[in-house]
Amino acid sequence: MFGRKKDEAAAEDAAVDNPYESTEAPPEGKKGPTPKRSEQEALNKRPLVSSDKKARKEAERKRRIESQERLRLANETGDERYMMPRDQGPQKRFARDFVDSRWMIGEFLMIIIFAFLIVSFTMANNLVVQANITIALWAILLITIIDAFIMTRMLKKRLVARFGESERGVLWYASMRGLQFRxxxxxxxxxKRGEGPRD
Structure with missing residues (x-):
C-alpha cells in the first residue's frame, strides 16, 4: 500500500514539474507531441539515388566491358569459349578454316563493284561503255555465285567425311564468310591460304 501511494505521489510531482508533458497517449484523431527539428531533418535527409543501384550499374558496366574484351580476344585468337554462339562449334570452325584457306572471288566483289561504279560515273555519256560495264558486272556476279556453289559442295563432302553429317546453316555460314574481305x-x-583446316 505504501509503495503504491509513493508511486502516485511521484507521478503527481512529475506532472507539476512539467505541466506541458502528458504521460497519457493522445486521444484518437489528435496530434501527438511534436518531434524535435533535428529529428525531423534527419528523417527527411534521404539520398536521391540509391547507393546500391549505383553500385549495381557500375558492376554491370564492368562486366559488359570485360565481356567485350573477352569477345575481342576470342575473335583474335580463335578461342571458342568466348565467341558469339553463331561462331561456336567444331563444324563452324572447320568451315571458317576451309574458307580462309582458299582464294574466293566473293571477297573482292565489293571492290570490283566500287571500281565499276567509278568507271560508270566517269563514262556516263558513253552508252557503249555503260553497256559493257553492265555485262561485266553481271558476269562477275555469276562467277561469284558459281565459285560459292563449288566451295559449299566441296565443304559439304569434307564435313560429311569428317563429322558424319553437315549441320544446318554451316554452308550458308561459309558462303557469307567467303563474301567478306579476308x-x-x-x-x-x-x-594461311593453302594450309587447309586445322585438326
Whole structure:
C-alpha cells in the first residue's frame, strides 16, 4: 500500500514539474507531441539515388566491358569459349578454316563493284561503255555465285567425311564468310591460304 501511494505521489510531482508533458497517449484523431527539428531533418535527409543501384550499374558496366574484351580476344585468337554462339562449334570452325584457306572471288566483289561504279560515273555519256560495264558486272556476279556453289559442295563432302553429317546453316555460314574481305572477317582467320583446316 505504501509503495503504491509513493508511486502516485511521484507521478503527481512529475506532472507539476512539467505541466506541458502528458504521460497519457493522445486521444484518437489528435496530434501527438511534436518531434524535435533535428529529428525531423534527419528523417527527411534521404539520398536521391540509391547507393546500391549505383553500385549495381557500375558492376554491370564492368562486366559488359570485360565481356567485350573477352569477345575481342576470342575473335583474335580463335578461342571458342568466348565467341558469339553463331561462331561456336567444331563444324563452324572447320568451315571458317576451309574458307580462309582458299582464294574466293566473293571477297573482292565489293571492290570490283566500287571500281565499276567509278568507271560508270566517269563514262556516263558513253552508252557503249555503260553497256559493257553492265555485262561485266553481271558476269562477275555469276562467277561469284558459281565459285560459292563449288566451295559449299566441296565443304559439304569434307564435313560429311569428317563429322558424319553437315549441320544446318554451316554452308550458308561459309558462303557469307567467303563474301567478306579476308582482313575484315570475324573471327580472324587462323590458317594461311593453302594450309587447309586445322585438326
Amino acid at each position: 582482313k575484315m572477317r570475324l573471327p580472324k582467320p587462323q590458317v
